[in-house]
Amino acid sequence: MDRSFVVHAPRQTGKTTGLRTLASELTAEGDIAALAFSCERAKVAGDDVGWGESILLKSIREAAERSGWPKKLLPPDPWPEATPGTRFGTGLSAWCRRSRRRVVLFFDEIDALQGSSLVSFLCQLRDGHNARPDGHPFPSSVILCGLRDVRDYKTAVGADPGRCNPTSPFNIVTDSLRLGDFTAGQIGELYGQHTEATGQEFTKDAVDRVFELTQGQPWLVNALAHEIVFKMGVTDAVTVARVDEAKERLIRTRAIHLDSLAARLHEPRVKRVMEPIVAGDLYTDSALSDDLSYVRDLGLIKQKPPLEVANPIYREVILRVLGDASQQNVRADPRSFVLPDGRFDLPRLLEEFVVFWREHGEVLIRQENYHEAACQIILMAFLHRLVNGGGYLDREYAAGTKRLDVLVRWPYTGPGGERLVQREAMELKVWRAGKDDPLTEGLAQLDGYLDRLSLTTGVLVIFDRRPEAPPWKDRGAFEEATTPSGRQVTVLRA
Template sequence: MISAGNDKALAGAPAPGRIAQRALLPCPLTPVASTIMQRFFNNAGPIKPEMHYHLPRLQRLDWEEVQQLIREQRYFVLHAPRQTGKTSTLLAMMQALNGCGDHACAYANIEGAQAARGDETQGIPAACEAMVDAIARDTHHPDLLAWYRSNKPETQPQHLLTRLLTQWAATATQPTVLLLDEVDALVGDTLISLLRQIRAGYAQRPESFPQSIVLCGVRDVRDYRLEQEGAQVITGGSAFNIKAESLRMGNFTEAETRALWLQHTEATGQVFDEAIFPDLWEDSRGQPWLVNALGYEVTWKNRAARDRSQPIGLIDYQAARERLIQSRATHLDQLSDKLKESRVRQVVQALLVGEETGLRMPEDDLQYVTDLGLIERKPQLRISNRIYQEVLPRELTSVLQDTLVQQQSWYLNADHSLNMPKLLAAFQQFFREHSDSWSEGFDYKEAAPQLLMQAFLQRIINGGGRLTREYGLGRKRTDLLIEWPLDPEQGMYGPLQRVVIELKLLRGKLDAVIQTGLAQTLDYCRRVGADEAHLVIFNRNPKVSWNKKIWHKPASLEGFSIGVWGA
């Protein structure tokens, strides 16, 4: 280490190469040092209260119920979707329990044991290493670390966890509480062994085993899939039947979502347009990562907004939303990856189509997709929020969008409006040429027409306007809204062309489908204030020729003109 005196000597000496020259450069952080000290929206990792806007962490769950479960010496599960705030809440629980002085509580993240897969000889020691380090750190129990190091070599993995927790409980000065995070990252024999060793010591609590253990992860223990030789064969519930409760952390409420964002206004004086908050709620439905990521995007990634004297308007928010979707952030990528799972596909495909697909949707699968945070089941089955509604179809058709060669100029009128008849006629031809070959091997075959249309439109709209989707089980349609700027200089801040496109599958008589579709299209037009509308009806019958599937005719309902298209 160089002392302050040596620093001065070096500064006055001849510079021995680039290292000394670099020391003379001004610190690049100096001009914005005051900004760095301000709190900001956290979009990665646990909350640090001194750095991040946040809600009271123990407010995220029923803390009184949790305390009662611990008093009753219960073992229970806390689960919630990815990046919902589980770890932040567990850390707050640990701090509160240790702070009261009545318990010795440790938090351990055992995700590192996932690398061992089903090899318990590697997985259990890895999990125990994480636990003993956490216990030594969080409960100031260094003697346990020394005990573990000396006893580990002679202890079989199938007993190592039980012995470790027994030793901790027996030597601690207060009743012990263990918070285990990322438990459902483990698989196979590693997970089975962990659950069974905890169950084996359960009867000895609290004198010789932790008074309470909390298992935390994305899924409830009943849905832990225990892989053996690559096959998912049993669930974790059978290996952990001592669970007293399963607590699920929910999203922020609408009021909490607003309150979190207004912390930025209180801290900086920067004002949000009131029109933002209804959109923020529908876009996120209080999903904590989305709420924070949108806040970070609109207040920092938007460089103009770093001038805190500038108010943030609805258009600024909408631009931030689109940037976030296109960024393919880790959170959104994780959701997209789940689309490959058959259990997820059955549920999501039915929602994209808007009606039952004929595939079974077992209760376990519905609950699994709910636990992942992809869907809501009340008041009706639907994709959780508008951003997920955008991300999922984009991800499913990303390769197609990248390979589509389309020029916006082909579909523009002299006044810069979109020529929708020309655009839809081009889609009919595209669909005729590519639908069969593209859907070959595609997992989401039932939703292929809707997804192809959205991919085609997204390619045209990207970088210019905005495409909004609405769909859900039982609606029997997909609603698309195009918002297109009529003044290129003003962009989305100027006048907009609003076009509704209603997508339906042909089920039953064509005339009846058209009449139902016209009423649905007009209803959607009135809700969103569109001035142009089109109804597209897909005929999936392979026995019908393309010459009969492709057609177009004008229609009207209550004086409103609607173009009707067959595909």
């Protein structure tokens, strides 16, 4: 104790549950009165420092009363009067003066505080903490818990996040801790608790698939299991097929966690990071490092290089959200692309896309907010509209790859009644102004992708974004090409 920390992690990763559990355990030891409470209601105060202080103090008292503590541990009622800008610190000091235990406070949803209210709050925490060695009563330790690191709070109030000032109100934390994601083993242990309680097993392959899809993101791990057991009503052993079905249902219904992430995509700070990732371009602007930290704290991208979306579920949600407007313009009937033998007619889909691209491409590109990734987003929207009714789309993309890899998986019934899966691989490239034709590079990259998938053929789509590109009415030429290893592939120049 006697230290202050920032704990940060994306939404719905167990922060609040963890804080409440820790507070209960510390209080039960008998020497500490540890209280976790939410700052969320103080968001409405904005720059009104006095109002913000009143809301925070009221939230603390209500949380303490709900805790079931004896009266001698509760904060004063009423809180002492003081000048706005000092009320919060004065109130905490009065509480600590009368408390027989050391007071420890966990400020959940600290991100809710903004502007002057945030600065005043941090200043009062710092002043109180620094006065403790002189006998001034004050909480012995605090945890500030939210989405962001304290570095980003500086940005929120217009301070320079890169400067270290020992007198700064932001200089109050000993360490910044980030809650981690589950490992594959921890997912197995978590699901194993369900098996022990109910007898319902998650197969090892299903657990591995959950980890592959979520990369251990806690909300997704729990949401998939909840969808399978309670929403889908599965009572037998949970298989990979059930996990994939649950994933589709979560994405299709845009569960609240996924919807809140999707809403962030058009924030300028998020767009500056996400656009080159979706487009496959290099992220080269070092001046945007604070944006990068912000997007990492949101959980949208992985914590360590290379720059990639955090997990396959987020990856799919992002492209679906960005492609919503384009998808509304796709009029083709998905059922018409199913062949008599049950397979998917990919050549016809490509031909239909050419017609769609010539008619709508120019307008949709101008309207697309993620302009540099517009071609990829539009084709993904077209594929999603026509494939996802009976099949699946797997997408791979990351900044610096200069590509977007797509795998169409189409289940169908074979002539003998067996269940089969048709797989079709595509790679998307963009020919930009001042650059060489990406055909050679694309064929080599597609070759590697096909090799990894053990497929003998595929499709390379090259979008021409140069000023000297052919007129729109002439775009959409098909040609056959050979990859470095001798695979015959189809090239579509759009």
